[in-house]
Amino acid sequence: MREKPELTAEERATYEWQMWVPDFGEAGQRKLKAASVLVSRCGGLGSVVAYELAAAGVGRLVLAHAGNTKPSDLNRQLLMTYDSLGTPRVESAERRLKELNPRLEIVAVNENVSPENAERLVDQVDLIVDCAPLFEERLAMNAAAVAQRKPMVDCAMYDLEAHITTIVPGRSPCLACLYPQKPPAWRREFPVFGAVSGMVACLGAMEAIKLLADFGESLAGQLITCDLRTMTFRKLRIERRRDCHVCGDL
Amino acid sequence: MNVEVIYTTQIKAALERASENVEVPDGSSAVDLLQQLAAQHGATFGELVFADDGALLPALIVCVGDAQLVDPAARPLAEGDVVTLLSPISGG
Numbered sequence: 502m503r504e505k506p507e508l509t510a511e512e513r514a515t516y517e518w519q520m521w522v523p524d525f526g527e528a529g530q531r532k533l534k535a536a537s538v539l540v541s542r543c544g545g546l547g548s549v550v551a552y553e554l555a556a557a558g559v560g561r562l563v564l565a566h567a568g569n570t571k572p573s574d575l576n577r578q579l580l581m582t583y584d585s586l587g588t589p590r591v592e593s594a595e596r597r598l599k600e601l602n603p604r605l606e607i608v609a610v611n612e613n614v615s616p617e618n619a620e621r622l623v624d625q626v627d628l629i630v631d632c633a634p635l636f637e638e639r640l641a642m643n644a645a646a647v648a649q650r651k652p653m654v655d656c657a658m659y660d661l662e663a664h665i666t667t668i669v670p671g672r673s674p675c676l677a678c679l680y681p682q683k684p685p686a687w688r689r690e691f692p693v694f695g696a697v698s699g700m701v702a703c704l705g706a707m708e709a710i711k712l713l714a715d716f717g718e719s720l721a722g723q724l725i726t727c728d729l730r731t732m733t734f735r736k737l738r739i740e741r742r743r744d745c746h747v748c749g750d751l
Numbered sequence: 752m753n754v755e756v757i758y759t760t761q762i763k764a765a766l767e768r769a770s771e772n773v774e775v776p777d778g779s780s781a782v783d784l785l786q787q788l789a790a791q792h793g794a795t796f797g798e799l800v801f802a803d804d805g806a807l808l809p810a811l812i813v814c815v816g817d818a819q820l821v822d823p824a825a826r827p828l829a830e831g832d833v834v835t836l837l838s839p840i841s842g843g
């Protein structure tokens with residue numbers, strides 16, 4: 502992570518209330534200002550993750566999401582607007598984030614994560630929040646994050662349910678420990694309310710903030726499951742695979 | 752002995768139920784339980800749990816209580832165990 506920069510008067514005013522959080526304070530705010538986060542896809546999950554990180558004062562966001570805004574994005578992809586239909590999603594995302602936080606540095610990449618670009622994208626950041634709808638993308642991101650020993654918060658949802666965990670390479674199970682092969686039954690299109698993706702996105706954003714500012718307890722080695730049909734939240738202990746083809750040697 | 756099985760995500764949707772209590776022979780492992788459930792619930796359940804070669808799908812997370820079993824065949828279940836099946840999800 503870069504040198505921790507001083508806060509400007511405007512930043513002190515903007516972040517005053519969150520700097521009252523015990524264990525965070527001005528030192529934590531300066532860590533966020535120095536930090537850089539990759540958000541893989543700015544869909545229902547990634548839009549809200551990016552918005553919360555922009556609001557919290559993370560200094561730099563790398564946003565990776567290909568394609569143009571479609572009508573079916575607008576029930577949950579909160580960085581996309583009606584006016585942006587038919588135009589690149591990352592442009593709408595950048596515009597909306599800058600409206601909230603003009604100090605934010607944004608690298609908008611009109612690509613989804615793949616084995617070809619994952620290393621280059623991960624190389625630019627301190628932490629990754631993985632919000633991609635396909636396991637191919639998630640597993641490519643996981644491999645790059647583990648190779649570069651960078652933490653990754655992994656958020657996923659389906660219907661009214663969600664999973665979230667934090668991967669700290671070498672210390673916790675990685676995504677390939679949990680899913681050694683691409684799950685055959687998963688399809689890109691899935692039932693979703695924006696309130697569900699937004700809920701798990703807020704959990705993921707807070708997890709990222711804690712890791713970047715070094716306070717609280719991370720979810721490393723634990724998986725939270727939520728079911729909003731019954732408002733059931735559970736925290737499950739998950740295990741590394743000694744023979745994991747991605748992190749087994751760490 | 753009796754165990755409770757909690758279904759989540761795609762398995763819950765396929766079975767249209769969130770849980771059930773199941774009577775299994777003493778000494779059964781979680782894999783034995785899943786084979787019994789596959790025989791009972793048919794292909795819809797089987798495809799979400801087992802690969803074509805009959806092995807457990809590696810991406811299925813099986814928990815007993817609040818802890819994942821890395822090798823669900825390795826140890827016998829106990830009376831009253833709560834077995835949770837987490838089918839992988841990736842919605843963003």
Ligand SMILES: [Zn+2]
Pocket residue numbers: 674675676677678679742745746747748749
């Ligand atoms: Zn691993």
